[in-house]
Structure formats: structure tokens, C-alpha cells
Amino acid sequence: MTGSVGEIEAPGIPPVPAGVAPDAVRGRSPWYLAWVRLRRNRVALGFGVLFILIVLVCLAAPLWADHVAHTGPDANHITDKVLIDGQEEYVVSPDGTPIGPGLHGRYLLGADQNGRDVMVRLLYGGRTSIFIGVAAALVTTVLAVLVGLLCGYYRGWIDAILSRIMDVVWAFPVLLLGIALGTTLALGGLKIGGLVISGDSVWIPIMIIGLVYVPYMARPIRGEILALREKEFVEAAVAQGKGPIRIMVSELLPNVVSTIIVFFTLNIANNMLLESSLSFLGAGVRPPSASWGTMIADGYQNIYTAPHLTIVPGAMIVLTVLALNVFGDGLRDALDPRAKIRLEH
């Protein structure tokens, strides 16, 4: 033994047997075990990487716009001509049909009815769509964790009041609530105290989408906290004199982190779908700003003459949301193989 006389040794740590590298008996945290399980799930991991790639490509939008397409996402080129196979052609032909996708350099994915470069719009639109998805998921997560912790820890009248509010939001037809808020807020913007959000800001769809999904996440967290609250470690924390806030933050919260992570991932996917629906109905992102939803809404008007305007942004939504769903699914299996998490639309 290395400890000097008089020093108290830490109890409970058995000596490492001879011949075994100390590393081999290293304690394995639940996170490490989850990572090992996730690593085995190649499909989920692959889709996780795909999502990160999509994000990176969209973040690189200005590079494509400046160096390849030489145009911005909102710049019209209705009267411009472009060189295709040695021939000059109108970007938007006189009968209103824009050029389709093809390897003609500038308009890789063709142009839309305003002569805007679809590839550039797609990249910038992806930034908006993904940003709204992630930001709204953050709003939902913060609110849902707060509500879940308060309801589950305090129970009683706090739980009663917050749960009834959740019930009301739950019973609201999601799309109708989103549309009603989206259309009215877009007219006048939002002023809460000193905070002013203008009507065409992306923060309006973010706040709406973030609010709408709170009950779907808060309910399961509340349920978990209710069960955890009865455990001995909470009793021990109370006995140590810890206050409610410290118990919630440092004792209860770490125990629901895996649920939160899984929900957060799947929530981004759902948010992106809701954003596209709201934008399609004209209650989400305001034109001329591009998001994948507004691009479909624009393109759908001309689906019979220029189907690529509808197909391309929709395919990007499917790919991104699918990547998140598959990755989230794998994450859930890895973090908590017995969990039953439900997210709905």
C-alpha cells in the first residue's frame, strides 16, 4: 500500500489484480456504454453523419453563391440569358418556364419563376429551415424541462395549474394554432416589454413551433421526475440540507438528460416538418426569404411546368428529417434501450 500511515484510504476501491492493465477495469459510465452501443449501430451513425454534412453544406452557402453561382439567394434574373451547350437561352423563357436542372455551371438545379438560382436558394433555405428547427427545439426543451421539473418536484397546485395549461395546448389543433399565431403575428410583429420582433423575422415561426410542442416533451419528463422524486437519493439530498433548486438541477436533471437528448433530436425533425407546413400555408417564413417550406410553396404554383421547384426542396426536407429520425432512433436505443418515447405531429 502506498498510503502513508495515518492517512485514511478511500473505501470501496479494490486493488487492481496483478497482470491486468489498470485501464481494463476502468469504471464504465453509462455514457460510455451508450456510446459503445451507438457505435455498433452503423446505420444510425451514418445518418447522424449525413445530418452533420447537410448542415455543413448549408453553412457553406455563401461560398457557393460567391464563387460558383455568382448570385445571391433573392436576386432575380428574369431577363438574363445563360450559355447552355454553346447556345444562349433565357433563364426564364418568355412563356414563363424557368430552366431546369443541368450541368450548366451557374444554375445547377435550374432557376425558379423569378429567375433565382435554385441551388443557391436551396442552400440558404436549408440554413433557415435547420436554424428554425434547432432554435425551436431549444425553446421547447428549455420550457419543457422547466415545466417537467416544477410539476414533478412540487406536485400539488403548481403541477395542477401547469398540467391544465399543457392540456389546453395539447387539445389545440397544432396546425390551426400555428397558423392563427403565424398570420396574426406576421401582420404586426410582437412586442413583449422591450423585446420587439418584427413580422417578417424568423423568430416568429421559432417561437410558435417551440411553444406548440412543449406538452409533448413536458409530459414524459414530468412523469420521470415524479418517479425519481420518490427515490432515496432525493431523500438523502434533502437530509443534507439541499434546497429545492439544487435538488432539481443537480440531482433530478442529470437523471433525465438522456430523455432530453433523444427528444431534442427527434424534436428538430418534427419542427422542420411543422415549419415547412406553416410556410407552405403562408404562416411561417415570410417571402422573399428562402426556407425549404417557402420554396415548395412558391414552386407548387408551377408544378406542372417546372416540377423541379417542388421536388428538390421537398427531397432535402425528407433527407434531413429522415437523417434526424434514424439517428434519434439509434440514440434512443443506445441511451435507454427500454425507453418508450413518443413524438407526434
Next chain:
Amino acid sequence: MLRFAVRRLFGMAAVLFAISVIVFLIFNVIPNSDPAQRIAGKNANPELIARVRADLGLDQSIVTQYLTMMKQIFTGTLTSYASSQNVGEQIWKGLPATLSLCIGAAVLWMALAVVFGYLSAVHAGKFTDRTLTILALVGISVPVFWLAAILLYYLSFKAQIFPTSSYVPLTKNPGQWAYHLVLPWITLAVLFVGFYSRVLRSNMLDVMNEDYVRTARAKGISERQIRIKHVLRNSMIPIITLFGLDFGAVVGGGAILTETVFNINGVGLYAGQAIGSLDLPPLMGVTMFGAFFIVLFNTVVDVLYAFLDPRIRLGEAAPA
């Protein structure tokens, strides 16, 4: 049982009341959504706006306005600001189309979800399961309106297999009714097939480990019978709960996108048009109608759940 039902009814009424207040506030408190100004037009003079306001009763206190609107809902005299049509009649007119769409889609999604979920669970981990899992995840990742647009473009416009839609009443021509609804049914069902088959699969895998399944096997019952009579049946209880909630939500506004793209004159399309003109009364009417369905099915499911599963005691809160 009676006490439980009465309590649920009171809860329902309270939730509906809260929703009506919220919708009302959304349209009355948020700045720049003054309906009188919108109806009078952009270049209206103050007198015209004042007259419109007086006509619609918008010069009264907000509480009076709210009470008037509620009274109109209950007496069926609520009329649209924009078109002066009776809201109740319009919803009633749209109901057959919406119900045709939703019931047909619901039958389709339940049938497919049970088949896919069953196959997935029985062949868990094998090729069938993996394929169905990927398909299910694709299903829940597709925006409904985009799927509708793509189906319309490829199957109706290009291949001309299906009509470029619009709704034909069942009473007029049952054949055409179904023919025109095939694509909308598929569109609306896809999301739920993906979702339900996943839930059913995981439920079945759980139930397969139950003691009573082992007992049944020990009694020598055939594997097929065990799967259907013991495993599938017990796994269906949570699915029925989900179904109740989702069906309520779909009837109550969830079909708005499908109706919009396929141009089906249902309740959803009516709401969509009201939104375009920011017309409060129809939106209030449709939202209340939708919320009513959601809350109603919530309650029905709670009661049914208690009925199906005797382990749930009625005095306690129903499970989420």
C-alpha cells in the same frame, strides 16, 4: 364510473373554454389585427372603419364581444366577417368530405400498420424488419403536402392513373367518390402507418417476454395462435389509445394540408381560406370544432382504456 365520467366532462368543458378564450385573444390583442380595419380595406377613411366596427359589434368591450361570439356559436348564428356566410352551415357542409377523407385514411393506416408492425415484430432483426423500419422512418419524415403534390404530379398528371382531384360526394357516385379519394387517403395514411407500425412492433416485442406468453407456449398452443391471440391482442391496447387521439386530431384540423393540396372542400380547406383573409369567426368555429373532437376522443379513449384494461383504476389520473 359515473363520477369519473362527470369529472371528465367538466374537464372537457374547461379545456374548450380556455381554447376559445385563447383563439379570441390571438385575434384581438395582438397589435395590427384589428378586423374592422382589415374588412374596410387598406384605403378606408376613419368613418367607414367606425361603421364597420359598429356593425360587427367591435366597438363594445372585449368581454362583451367574447360573450356575443360564444352566444352565436351556441345558437348557430355565427357568421363570417368577410363573406357573411353562416359558419356552422359551412362547417356542416364540409363535414362529409372531411369525414370521408379521415375515415378512409384511418381504415387504411390501421390495417397497414397492424400488418407491417406484426411482420416487423415477428421477424425482428431480420431483413423484413429492417426494410419495414426504414420504410416506416421514411413515412414519418415526409411532409404531407409535399407527398400530396408529388403523387398528384406523377400519378395524376404524368401517368394519368388517378384524377387530378377534387371531391365527389358519396351519395352522388360511390365509385367516383372512392376513385377520387385514393390518393388523399394514401397521403394522409403514410405518416400514421410509419408511426403506428413502429409502436406496435415495440409493444409486441415487449409482450412476447411476458409470463403469460410463456405459459401459453407451455400449454402447447401453436406459435401462430400465440402471436395473434395473446401477443397481438394485448399489444393493440396502447395502439387504440393512440388511434383515438390521432383520429380526433385529424378530423379536427389535421387534414388541412391534404385537403388544401387535393382541393377537397372539407372543413380544413374552409379553415385554410379563412386564414387567408384573417377571418376570425370561421377560424374560431373550426378551432372549436377541432378542439371539441380532440377533447372528445381523448375522453372516449380514457374511458375505453379503463374498460379494456381492468388494471387501471378509474379514480386515478389516466395515463399519458
